[in-house]
Amino acid sequence: MKIDPSNKADLSAQIAEAIRDAIVEGRMIVDERLPSEAELADQFEVSRPTVREALKRLAAQSLIRTQRGAFGGAFVNRLSYEGAYGQHITTSTLLLSMNAVSFETACEARYALERACTPLACARRTADHLATMRAEIHRQAQPGLSDESFCASDVAFHRALVDAAGNPVLSYHLAGAVEAMQPLMNMITFTARSREVIEHLHTRIADALQAQDATAAETALHELEAYTLTLGRDVMAAHARKSAPVSSG
Amino acid sequence: MKIDPSNKADLSAQIAEAIRDAIVEGRMIVDERLPSEAELADQFEVSRPTVREALKRLAAQSLIRTQRGAFGGAFVNRLSYEGAYGQHITTSTLLLSMNAVSFETACEARYALERACTPLACARRTADHLATMRAEIHRQAQPGLSDESFCASDVAFHRALVDAAGNPVLSYHLAGAVEAMQPLMNMITFTARSREVIEHLHTRIADALQAQDATAAETALHELEAYTLTLGRDVMAAHARKSAPVSSG
DNA sequence: TTACATTTAAATGTCTGACAATTTTGGCGC
DNA sequence: GCGCCAAAATTGTCAGACATTTAAATGTAA
The missing domain is CATH 1.10.10.10 (Winged helix-like DNA-binding domain superfamily/Winged helix DNA-binding domain)
Known part of the structure; x- marks a missing residue:
């Protein structure tokens, strides 16, 4: 040197x-x-x-x-998980915003990654993880919750799901990816606000984890992906109509 | 500002x-x-x-x-996939090396992530992807191949698998994670060198992708993970008793 | 001896001013 | 019109200086 x-x-x-x-x-x-x-x-x-x-x-x-x-x-410096995590999120977020990644692509990637940890999460989830998930679900059900808080709770829920796999390397990659996509996801939640459906699916995921039923968890995640995708498409369509109001029907 | x-x-x-x-x-x-x-x-x-x-x-x-x-x-700057990819790999590699991540943990994370893309890869793989995978398998079978080239070919094979999912966001996250773990993985391949088994499993994965059989692909990946893990443990054990070589069967 | 205040030294943080290297633009002669 | 050259703008680099911060060393008093 x-x-x-x-x-x-x-x-x-x-x-x-x-x-x-x-x-x-x-x-x-x-x-x-x-x-x-x-x-x-x-x-x-x-x-x-x-x-x-x-x-x-x-x-x-x-x-x-x-x-x-x-x-x-x-x-x-010892590169801590926290430090690396922050960089990962910043980079990934910029990558998404600067390259016009479609909502479909981001959504698909997000849930594919999240499903990657469900078998491990089912096998290893502790009472702590389950308690965190239940608590976040409970918070999401409260009527007066602001949009910001709902989104934060959503992130916390999925973060607990990822952490339940008990693999810090997996947590680093998955949580970073999920969090980077949050701005895109928020756009949906803010507009379409269908908290009951999301809360119900979250409950099914938590139930599946508690029962250690990986198949059920993956099914619920698939449904959550499909639901999110539908909402996203609606929002996009509304956006498109607003900027170029052409009656096409 | x-x-x-x-x-x-x-x-x-x-x-x-x-x-x-x-x-x-x-x-x-x-x-x-x-x-x-x-x-x-x-x-x-x-x-x-x-x-x-x-x-x-x-x-x-x-x-x-x-x-x-x-x-x-x-x-x-437009943050390109290539640029972000490089940063992702550097950060992740350092994170692994500086925090004494165990081979088991890294291995588990790697294959969990890789399995996340198999359903999509099976659905969308093109002839190009299959050809790349077959070509890499063929290269891996050649007798005179150096260890370095074998590892490079291994990376290329798995990169093709990930890219077959046809989702650039997924490719970014997965390929970055897989490549960051390569130094750890190389340690195994260099020492234990059991190319026939790996080549066979790669063939099964390629076959499954060609047949669009996600279950078979995931099974093969599970077996590859188990095999890699076994090799890793052997290498670790050999390392541990390098001063007192005890033949254990 | 111990506790506290002061000094000192080493290192980073910042500033000023200057010059070198590079690249685009525009003008000049032909 | 074309090629060449000078000018201008901007980053890259340097030298030296001063300010600030911090821990260790030193001195001092109870």
């Missing part, structure tokens, strides 16, 4: 990549302190601002953290 | 967040040009190096790209 052949790319990008490689390949371990900015500038034979730009690139990816003061500096 | 209340956080972090919010919330659209560094420095009332650090943070997340020269500057 020293050499820096004078390419045409940005020096700060090259330095960031060199340090990133050192971290990824395990040559630097968690909580290890990087040399100070001045020392790095010496090593790479660049100025301190250039080194700083490189460090900011790494900080943006949560690969390092910095601490001011004596014996401060840049330290290799 | 102007104000910057004098907090205690880094100015460059605050500025980066302000611009990121503007992009995420759609106030800046794809390919739109940001003000020049000097103008941003004026707007936020900071110096140019501070602005530059903020821009580097955003560049590290592929949110913007920069171009030198007249009428150059920073532009909002």
Whole structure:
């Protein structure tokens, strides 16, 4: 982690990549302190601002953290599930919004992923998971609940379903994917608001998990997907009519 | 996107967040040009190096790209599947390696995710997908194939399986997850090298997809998972007793 | 000896000003 | 019209300086 052949790319990008490689390949371990900015500038034979730009690139990816003061500096970060989770969601959300992903595609992907964890969730769900799901269902049934709170509760319910599988890697991937699609999903819930049906399907999912009946859980998820899809299409159609009001019937 | 209340956080972090919010919330659209560094420095009332650090943070997340020269500057990036995919893989790989995720957990998550796409893949697979899978199986059967090439072919095979579902969002999440776990998986394939069994199971998966038999595909994937898990445990056990080799049957 | 206040040093955060490199635009001569 | 060149705008990089923060070291008093 020293050499820096004078390419045409940005020096700060090259330095960031060199340090990133050192971290990824395990040559630097968690909580290890990087040399100070001045020392790095010496090593790479660049100025301190250039080194700083490189460090900011790494900080943006949560690969390092910095601490001011004596014996401060840049330290290799332990990439926590929480940190990675946040990045995953931001990236996925932007990917959806910037590439005009259709509601159908997102919906299909979401429920396909969620069904991936149902067999494990049925096998391993604890009383805690079931209690969380029941509590969220109960909250969803309360009349005065705002749309925002309903959506939040919906996320919490599905998050509990995913966590019930008892596999943190699965939780990371699935919960990130589900949460990233929430803005799209919210659009539906806000407009079509059919809480009774959703609440009923949630109850069926919780029942299936309690009974450890994976088939029933998957069936209920299929129905929830179909229902969501129908609502989504209605909303889309209404949108289309509003912006281009052509009577087609 | 102007104000910057004098907090205690880094100015460059605050500025980066302000611009990121503007992009995420759609106030800046794809390919739109940001003000020049000097103008941003004026707007936020900071110096140019501070602005530059903020821009580097955003560049590290592929949110913007920069171009030198007249009428150059920073532009909002369209977050492509490829770009997001790379970030997803890097983050997930680090998450696995830094948190000592067990092989069992990773393996379980991987195949659970992969099974999530089999029904869709069976329904939608095209001749192209089948041809790719057959070609990779054929390559895997060749005797002189290096371990590296075998692993690459393995990834390509599973990538084709995922892509066969015809859902780019699903492909993004699944392929990213699968590829991030490849280092762990490689450790197994390199050591235990039982290519015939794997090749046979791959053939069964391809056959099932061709016959559009989702159940058969899932069964084969379950068997592949069980087999991989067995191999993994053997390798782990061998590792554990590498100093005292006890023959256990 | 212990507890607390002060100093000190190391490091990051920020600023100023300058120059280099690059790329588009427009003008000039032919 | 075409090719060449200069100008302008913008990012990339550098050097040096000062401000701020923080932990350790030191000094001081009970």
